[in-house]
């Protein structure tokens with residue numbers, strides 16, 4: 539499998555008012571053209587890890603090396619980040635405009651990715667006029683519109699009701715499996731074991747803070763995956779064992 543990026547021995551400690559908080563205790567991971575989920579207890583450092591991979595935060599040591607010519611990263615953030623005074627179209631186009639893309643070209647790309655998430659008809663709406671599920675689709679469209687090689691998603695479905703979450707999961711998975719975007723690797727943070735097995739090629743289980751890799755599980759089940767199959771349940775058991783290890 540072609541390599542997309544190598545994460546080696548990332549360490550991070552936050553120091554605030556003399557309080558020292560070790561968050562990442564040496565995280566290494568080879569990422570190929572695959573869908574990876576990261577599972578770990580609350581506060582263990584998952585968001586920090588994604589932010590370092592995206593270059594939004596600096597590690598104390600270690601490195602993230604891309605093996606692809608294009609190093610663009612799309613980020614679906616854990617908390618809502620749509621700007622309320624901009625329309626859906628303007629929100630999706632914003633990162634493109636910020637990186638210097640011409641207005642008409644940025645809008646054209648934004649429309650393309652809004653269509654992919656089924657929201658083309660809502661481009662003139664404001665975020666307050668959208669449901670939670672629609673807002674999250676806009677967030678995903680905005681991350682895809684920068685045409686990233688790597689897509690990072692931080693608990694993208696956790697704020698949604700179960701039915702909305704389930705349909706958005708399968709839509710995101712379809713976009714990934716049909717290869718209709720520029721994305722060559724996905725790293726998704728989740729608390730949800732079931733979601734991780736449903737979607738991923740591999741699952742990385744982190745320890746409590748300071749995070750290290752407790753184990754990596756390959757999910758070799760055919761898609762679409764059946765939650766009720768004995769293989770699915772066996773994997774679930776293995777992952778819970780690793781989480782509590």
Ligand SMILES: Nc1ncnc2c1ncn2[C@@H]1O[C@H](COP(=O)(O)OP(=O)(O)OP(=O)(O)O)[C@@H](O)[C@H]1O
Nearest residue numbers: 552554559561579580581582583584585586587616
């Ligand atoms: N900029 C910062 N300055 C100081 N401490 C921080 C900063 N960012 C995160 N932390 C601390 O680092 C630890 C890990 O935070 P992080 O957000 O990475 O965890 P997480 O695994 O994403 O948690 P959750 O599952 O609740 O989203 C937490 O204790 C948090 O308080």
Ligand SMILES: [Mg+2]
Nearest residue numbers: 584585616692
């Ligand atoms: Mg987090």
